[in-house]
Amino acid sequence: MEDSAPPAQVSHGSAEPRATPAGRITIAAIGLFVALLGATAATILQRRFGGAVDELMVLALLLNVALILLGWHRHRQITQLVGQRLANSARTRLTPTSDPLTGLLNRRALTEQGSAMLLDASRRHRATALLLVDLDRFRAVNELHGHATGDKLLARVASQIQAELPPFALAGRLGGDEFVCAFVFDPRDPDTVQRIAERLVSHLAQPIEIDGAGIQITATIGLARSNVERGSIDALTRAAKIAMCAAKEAGRNRVGWFDPAMARALQARNELEQALRDAIPAxxxxxxxxxxxxxxxxxxxxxxxxxxxxxxxxxxxxxxxxxxxxxxxxxxxxxxxxxxxxxxxxxxxxxxxxxxxxxxxxxxxxxxxxxxxxxxxxxxxxxxxxxxxxxxxxxxxxxxxxxxxxxxxxxxxxxxxxxxxxxxxxxxxxxxxxxxxxxxxxxxxxxxxxxxxxxxxxxxxxxxxxxxxxxxxxxxxxxxxxxxxxxxxxxxxxxxxxxxxxxxxxxxxxxxxxxxxxxxxxxxxxxxxxxxxxxx
CATH class of the missing domain: 3.20.20.450 (EAL domain)
Structure with a gap:
């Protein structure tokens, strides 16, 4: 099995704004203004003590003042725009990519990195497997032991999931008790994906002790792969969720692969549901x-x-x-x-x-x-x-x-x-x-x-x-x-x-x-x- 290498880190450089062409023009105009002002001052002195006034020199002086004002205004506008863009870039770099509770990728980061993984796998003629892990009856844990214990359980589950995944795999939390894992595999050997999913189901079913309380849960996993359900990482996630729901209906605590027939059955069910909503009042x-x-x-x-x-x-x-x-x-x-x-x-x-x-x-x-x-x-x-x-x-x-x-x-x-x-x-x-x-x-x-x-x-x-x-x-x-x-x-x-x-x-x-x-x-x-x- 081949794994994707981690993406290279990109340096974003200093956040200080650089000089703009408008700024350089303004500086040149100021220099010209000083030179003209000196010449004009000399002319005025000559006039005071005798001699003719150079009207072209006065006109040039007035035009230069206007150029200075216009250039300075434009310089301020561009400087503010550059500053805003640099601030936005800095905020983007500071936006968290991990789930604060579990340390796994959050939904946005999972979408971005998953999309890159799909593209890389396609270039290398490999497939991407996506596993959607849903804990069975997690609500009962919160009701019996409290939300603090539930949060600790989610963090422990996140660690167990990461321990079972191959190198360079992605692991994220969608929210609640739903987790997503993605990794590249050889499409000629789908049993690799099956084995990883089955190990996850087996290990997550083992009792966990949190704050002296013995907690036992199970998990149901839906599997989708890019060589069957083509499209974006979001499309793979939807397919895996359909497979997970089918596995839960079959009895929970198991692994289920997505089949295109499931999507057709879901569509038919949704149509029946909408028709039923109309049928009752009718x-x-x-x-x-x-x-x-x-x-x-x-x-x-x-x-x-x-x-x-x-x-x-x-x-x-x-x-x-x-x-x-x-x-x-x-x-x-x-x-x-x-x-x-x-x-x-x-x-x-x-x-x-x-x-x-x-x-x-x-x-x-x-x-x-x-x-x-x-x-x-x-x-x-x-x-x-x-x-x-x-x-x-x-x-x-x-x-x-x-x-x-x-x-x-x-x-x-x-x-x-x-x-x-x-x-x-x-x-x-x-x-x-x-x-x-x-x-x-x-x-x-x-x-x-x-x-x-x-x-x-x-x-x-x-x-x-x-x-x-x-x-x-x-x-x-x-x-x-x-x-x-x-x-x-x-x-x-x-x-x-x-x-x-x-x-x-x-x-x-x-x-x-x-x-x-x-x-x-x-x-x-x-x-x-x-x-x-x-x-x-």
Whole structure:
């Protein structure tokens, strides 16, 4: 591997302004003025004592005075301009190029020196590798140990990064907990870059002791190289960041190479995000209803509300395409409330025995005003609170259990029921069942799917059903897709089930038609859906 030599240092010389041509002309004019003044003085004396006045001599004297004044004014202007330029040059030389916390290059210096490295590598038929290092969950360090400890950790990480880089490599800090490294390598041997990145990930995962506190972090690295993603150092940085984000989504604490397909996927995601921002207020996110069945009697007792995107061009878009985007961008609260409003409006004149179950995002469980927002929707739409069941995933409870207890308590005080969703997926805790007054347990479809063929899954379902029975909490199983699975669930003690065995999720119009066929609309309710469209 060949390395770039460091750039030569350039001396900027003295900051004192030098004499200008205008200054030299002014000096000459002054000399001429003195000579003329002497001659003129002699003439005046001769005139006083007799003799003729030389008018040309007087005219020359006046013109010379004007030349002196003009030259001196121009000389002052140029001297001030030169002084300003020298001052600006001095300030530029004094502008810091390093990050004050870590001693690494700052963003500006990294851009300048990185650009020079790219040019040099291209001339020598070499490639430049750029590594973007991002610490995983660094915010937790600041929250648990304080920002002073966090700053010391960043300085320690900077030292570890420099220790792993080859000679003449560049290392900089973009800000926060993001670092950038760049070095020249032989494009025929990309494994060199991979090995350096993997060593960095391994070493940064080792415990670090700061002020007596043991701190363990991990890092995720995105890699880009100039022979794949051509362009400026900024373009390489953007590519490496895309690769880093993809690596974080894949599980963190790893290395990910940039691929041009990632940029196309990011562009598609950004377009989908913008379309989603427009779709929510436009009413394009609509409720679909999935049947929930009493396993003992086969009777319909309610529906789970699911979100679908009724796109004007692409048709129905499933939730796995847009729910994650909504959660990551903070749109999930508006989306959820919009779907609730439509679902409450559609179901308010269904048979009073039918309930609605609606899943709450973990992001919404951070909002202390969530109960008031739901109650406001119930009042506006006229949907009874006792027919609503809010589903909360157990993973959402770990972040702030006291706030979750407050929210659940407020909902229960209004007569709204609360279910613990996705039970059996690895987060299950008896402590949460004791800490929160749940009304129901829902078993995740991943466990239900294999209950008829896998003894371990059957044992898990049986244990959950037994737990629910002992706590007087009925159990609902998701993902029931065939008669055999339904029979197993019934025998294992599950009270209710939902899944494709009972029908696919339906929009409000088709759901209303189903209820009309089963005589499950309230007396006098119209057969049209709330938007006055024919059912079906």
């Amino acid at each position: 009413g394009q996110i609509i409720p679909y209803f999935e049947q929930q069945i009493d396993l003992a009697t086969g009777q319909l007792f309610g529906f789970e509300v699911l979100a679908r995107w009724d796109h004007p061009v692409h048709g129905i878009i499933p939730p796995d395409r847009f729910i994650t985007i909504a959660e990551q961008t903070g749109m999930i609260a508006d989306l959820s409330l919009a779907v609730m409003r439509q679902a409450f409006h559609a179901a308010r004149d269904w048979d009073p025995s039918l309930s609605l179950s609606i899943n709450i995002s973990p992001a919404q469980l951070r909002d202390a005003w969530l109960p008031q927002k739901i109650i406001k929707l119930l009042l506006e739409t006229g949907f009874p609170a006792h027919r609503l069941e809010i589903e909360i995933t157990e993973g959402a409870l770990f972040e702030n259990l006291p706030l979750a207890q407050s929210i659940v308590g407020s909902l229960k005080n209004q007569g709204i029921r609360v279910a613990l969703d996705d039970f059996g997926t690895g987060h299950s805790s008896l402590g949460h069942l004791r800490a929160l007054p749940f009304d129901r347990i829902k078993i995740d479809r991943s466990v239900v799917k294999a209950v008829a063929s896998d003894s371990d899954s059957a044992a898990v379902v049986s244990a959950i059903a037994g737990l629910g029975s002992s706590l007087n909490l009925p159990v609902t199983a998701e993902g029931v897709e065939d008669i055999e699975t339904e029979g197993w669930l019934r025998n294992l003690g599950c009270a209710r089930g939902q899944g494709y065995l009972y029908g696919r999720p339906m929009n409000s119009a088709n759901t209303r038609r189903l209820l009309a066929e089963r005589r499950l609309l309230a007396p006098g309710a119209p057969l049209l859906d709330p938007d006055h469209r024919l059912a079906g």
